[in-house]
Amino acid sequence: xxxxxxxxxxxxxxxxxxxxxxxxxxxxxxxxxxxxxxxxxxxxxxxxxxxxxxxxxxxxxxxxxxxxxxxxxxxxxxxxxxxxxxxxxxxxxxxxxxxxxxxxxxxxxxxxxxxxxxxxxxxxxxxxxxxxxxxxxxxxxxxxxxxxxxxxxxxxxxxxxxxxxxxxxxxxxxxxxxxxxxxxxxxxxxxxxxxxxxxxxxxxxxxxxxxxxxxxxxxxxxxxxxxxxxxxxxxxxxxxxxxxxxxxxxxxxxxxxxxxxxxxxxxxxxxxxxxxxxxxxxxxxxxxxxxxxxxxxxxxxxxxxxxxxxxxxxxxxxxxxxxxxxxxxxxxxxxxxxxxxxxxxxxxxxxxxxxxxxxxxxxxxxxxxxxxxxxxxxxxxxxxxxxxxxxxxxxxxxxxxxxxxxxxxxxxxxx
Numbered sequence: 001x002x003x004x005x006x007x008x009x010x011x012x013x014x015x016x017x018x019x020x021x022x023x024x025x026x027x028x029x030x031x032x033x034x035x036x037x038x039x040x041x042x043x044x045x046x047x048x049x050x051x052x053x054x055x056x057x058x059x060x061x062x063x064x065x066x067x068x069x070x071x072x073x074x075x076x077x078x079x080x081x082x083x084x085x086x087x088x089x090x091x092x093x094x095x096x097x098x099x100x101x102x103x104x105x106x107x108x109x110x111x112x113x114x115x116x117x118x119x120x121x122x123x124x125x126x127x128x129x130x131x132x133x134x135x136x137x138x139x140x141x142x143x144x145x146x147x148x149x150x151x152x153x154x155x156x157x158x159x160x161x162x163x164x165x166x167x168x169x170x171x172x173x174x175x176x177x178x179x180x181x182x183x184x185x186x187x188x189x190x191x192x193x194x195x196x197x198x199x200x201x202x203x204x205x206x207x208x209x210x211x212x213x214x215x216x217x218x219x220x221x222x223x224x225x226x227x228x229x230x231x232x233x234x235x236x237x238x239x240x241x242x243x244x245x246x247x248x249x250x251x252x253x254x255x256x257x258x259x260x261x262x263x264x265x266x267x268x269x270x271x272x273x274x275x276x277x278x279x280x281x282x283x284x285x286x287x288x289x290x291x292x293x294x295x296x297x298x299x300x301x302x303x304x305x306x307x308x309x310x311x312x313x314x315x316x317x318x319x320x321x322x323x324x325x326x327x328x329x330x331x332x333x334x335x336x337x338x339x340x341x342x343x344x345x346x347x348x349x350x351x352x353x354x355x356x357x358x359x360x361x362x363x364x365x366x367x368x369x370x371x372x373x374x375x376x377x378x379x380x381x382x383x384x385x386x387x388x389x390x391x392x393x394x395x396x397x398x399x400x401x402x403x404x405x406x407x408x409x410x411x412x413x414x415x
Contacts, residue, residue, distance in 0.1 A: 003043055004295040004296070006041065006043060007038065007043050007044075007291050007292065007294070007295050008292075008295070008297075010034050010037050010038055010041075010043070010288075010291075011034060011288045011291060011292060013034065014030050014031055014033060014034025014035075014037075014284070014288055015030075015034075015288070015330070015331045015332070015335075016030075017029070017030025017031075017033070017034070018030045018031050018281070018285075018332065018370070019330075019332075019370040026277050026281075027277070027281050027376060028277040028278070028279075028280045028281035028284065030284075031280070031281045031282075031283075031284025031285050031288070032280050032281075032283070032284040033284075034284060034287075034288055035049060035052075035283075035284045035287035035288060038287065038288075038291050043291060044287070044290065044291045044294060048290055048291070048294065049287050049290065051290060052283075052286045052287040052288075052289060052290030052291075053283045053286060053287060055164075055286050055289075055290070055338070056282050056283055056285075056286040057245065058163060058243045058244065058245035058246075059160045059163065059164070059245065059282055059334070060245065060279050060282065060283070061245030061246055061248060061249040062113070062115070062160055062163075062244055062245040062248045062249070063115060063160070063278060063279060063282070063373075064248075064249050064252065064279065065230070065245070065247075065248030065249040065250070065251060065252035065253070066112070066113065066115055066116045066119055066120070066248060066252065067119055067252075067274045067275065067276075067278070068249075068252035068253065068255075068256050068271070068274065069116075069120065069223070069226060069227055069230060069251070069252045069255060069256075070116070070119040070120040070123070070274075071256075071271065071273060071274050072219075072223050072226070072252070072255055072256045072259045072260070073120060073220070073223040073224070073227065074123055075219065075223075075259065075260070076216075076217055076219035076220035076221075076222065076223040076259050077214065077216060077217050077219070077220040078124075078216065078220040078223045078224055079123045079124040079127050080127050080131075080214060081213070081214055081215075081216040081220055082124045082127075082128075083124050083125070083126075083127035083128035083130075083131050084127075084128075084131050084211055084212065084213040084214060085213060086100050086101065086104070086124075086128045087128050087131040087132040087207070087208065087211040088211040088213055090132065090207060091209055092206065092207055092208065092209030093207070094134070094139075094203045094204070094205050094206070094207050095203055097128070097132060097134075097140065097207060098139055098140065098143070098196065098199070098203055101125055101128065101140050101143050101144075102143050102147060102192055104121065105117055105121055105143050105144060105147035105148070105151070106147055106151045106188055108120060108121050109147055109148055109150075109151040109152055109154075109158055110151055110154045110155055110158055111155070111157070111158075111231040111234070111235065112157075112227070112230065112231055112234070113152075113157060113158055113159060113160065113234075114148035114149060114151070114152040114158060114159050114362075114372070114374040115148075115159075115160060115373060115374050115377055117144055117147065117148040117374065118144060118145070118148050118374040118375070118377035118378040118381060119377050119381060120227070121144050122141070122144045122378055122381035122382065122385070123381060123384075123385060125140050125141060125143065125144055126141070126381075126382075126385040126386075126387060128140065129141070131208070131211055132207040132208050132211065133207060133208040134205065134207050135205050135206075136202045136205055137387065138199070138202060138389070139195075139199035139202045139203055141382065141387060141389065142195060142199070142389070142394075142397065143195070144378055144381075145366075145369075145374070145375050145378045145389075145394070146191055146195050146366055146401060147188070147191065148372070148374040148375070148378065149362060149363055149364075149365050149366045149371070149372055149374065149375070150187045150188050150191035150363060150366060150405060151184065151187070151188050152362040152363070152374070153180050153183070153184055153187075153358055153359060153362045153363070154180065154181070154184040154188075155173075155176070155177075155235075155238060156170055156171075156173070156176055156238050157234045157235070157237070157238050157244055159362050159374075160334065160373065161333050161334055161337040161358075161361050161362055161372070161373075162337075162358060162362070163243075163244065164334065164337045164338045164341055165337045165338075165340060165341040165344075165354070165357065165358050165361060166341065166354075166358075167341055167345070169345060170241060172241075173238055173239050179351070179355055179413065180355070180358075180359075180413070182412045182413070183359055183408075183409040183410070183412045183413045184409075186405070186408045186409050186412050187359075187363055187405045187406075187408075187409045190404050190405040190408055190409075191366065191401055191402075191405045194400055194401040194404060194405065195397070195401050197400075198397050198400055198401065217262075218262050219259045219260075219262045222255065222258050222259045222262060223255060223259050225255075226251060226252075226254070226255025226258070226259070227255075229251055229255075230247075230248060230251040230252070230255075233247045233248075233251055234247060234248065273384075275377070275380050275381075275384075278373070278376070278377060278380075281376075282334065282373065285332065285334055285335045286335070286338070288335060289335045289338050289339060292339065293342065298339055298342050298343050298346070299343075299346065301339070301343040302342075302343040302344070302346040302347040303347070305320065305343060305344065305347045305349060305353070306346075306347035306348065306349065309347065309349045309350060309353055313349075313350050313352070313353065314414055316349075316353055317350075317352050317353045317355075317356040317410070317414045318356065318410060318414060320340075320344075320353055320356050320357045320360065321356035321357065321359055321360040321406070321410045321414075322360060322406070322410075323360065324336055324337075324340050324356075324357045324360035324361045324364060325360035325361070325363065325364025325365075325367070325402075325406055326364065326367075327364075328360070328361055328364045328365045328371045328372065329364060329365060329367045329368045329370060329371040332370060332371065332372065332373065332376075333361045333362070333364065333365050333371055333372045333373070334372075334373050336361055337358075337361045340357045340361060341357075344357060352413060352414050355413050355414075356410055356413060356414055359406070359409050359410055359413060360406065360410070363402065363405060363406050363409060364402065364406060366398050366401055366402040366405070367395065367398040367399065367402045368391065368394060368395050368398055369389070369391050369394045369395075370391075
């Protein structure tokens with residue numbers, strides 16, 4: 001049908017706009033423009049658009065809470081304090097600083113999500129490389145992007161994409177750990193080795209051995225407690241199958257109120273610097289997926305996967321894992337995860353096929369800067385800190401880092 005073809009074209013153009021950012025316009029403009037054109041041309045109804053937007057409610061709350069926590073931590077000086085400690089602990093070794101940042105990034109991703117790594121850790125790393133007087137900060141900044149995806153399936157809370165893939169059928173925590181612990185260990189380990197190898201020349205640099213550590217203010221201390229409390233709340237929510245958005249938003253709001261009271265900073269002043277454009281970006285992507293669902297595309301994908309899985313489940317699992325990994329780089333892993341989740345639940349496929357889709361959706365984005373929401377947030381955080389990484393530089397590194405990690409993670413899960 002002509003209307004279906006038009007939806008495909010609009011969705012493709014909107015996605016290309018998000019990826020390429022023509023005229024330097026923010027990603028959100030293109031996603032929202034695509035959704036608006038679909039409405040204006042009556043290719044979707046207002047109720048369809050609202051349904052698509054509503055599907056992302058938990059993700060919006062989750063992101064809002066994380067961004068608020070990150071901004072409050074910055075205001076409280078927590079990032080500068082952590083950066084000074086990291087630089088001091090490195091004792092002048094660029095390699096040791098690399099390992100320290102990678103370890104911290106792994107912990108943050110596991111317990112606070114990959115988006116938190118992009119939003120919370122990136123400013124801290126930027127401060128650390130300045131404190132350490134690093135001549136080439138790129139190796140350390142890259143960690144924030146790569147570990148954000150490599151460690152994002154250790155726990156259900158480690159990536160919002162996990163929420164949309166499984167939706168209401170999230171496995172219990174014990175079952176999740178049994179399924180994803182080995183793939184996660186391999187993903188994290190291989191990514192470290194490969195990323196370290198690509199940056200071996202840059203890490204030959206010298207960094208400052210003597211670093212002064214500032215005193216952490218009461219506001220910074222409160223922000224640290226708030227972040228730790230958020231991690232605990234997310235773990236408890238995961239165990240009991242509670243959606244993660246509301247606890248995250250609540251923790252961020254409470255922490256903000258307490259810290260801003262101690263720092264004597266108005267709420268309006270604090271939130272104005274947050275990258276709120278990420279929320280309409282996600283909403284626009286959800287509307288585009290809702291439109292694609294109306295065309296029958298997702299149903300066709302579900303039928304094909306269901307057919308293949310009956311004849312060759314192992315081959316299908318590998319194919320789905322690779323396909324979601326590549327598709328995430330073409331259309332961003334959040335809408336890809338949503339499409340995959342709907343299709344796989346409809347097809348009623350074996351567990352290891354859904355697991356392969358999740359690994360591909362989470363880890364595949366380490367190929368390019370457009371693969372995941374976390375990487376887009378990372379790029380925004382870099383711009384705010386005065387740094388920049390172009391798409392070609394990232395692709396050259398991602399092309400060496402991602403494939404091996406994906407292959408081993410898939411092989412360990414599909415066994």
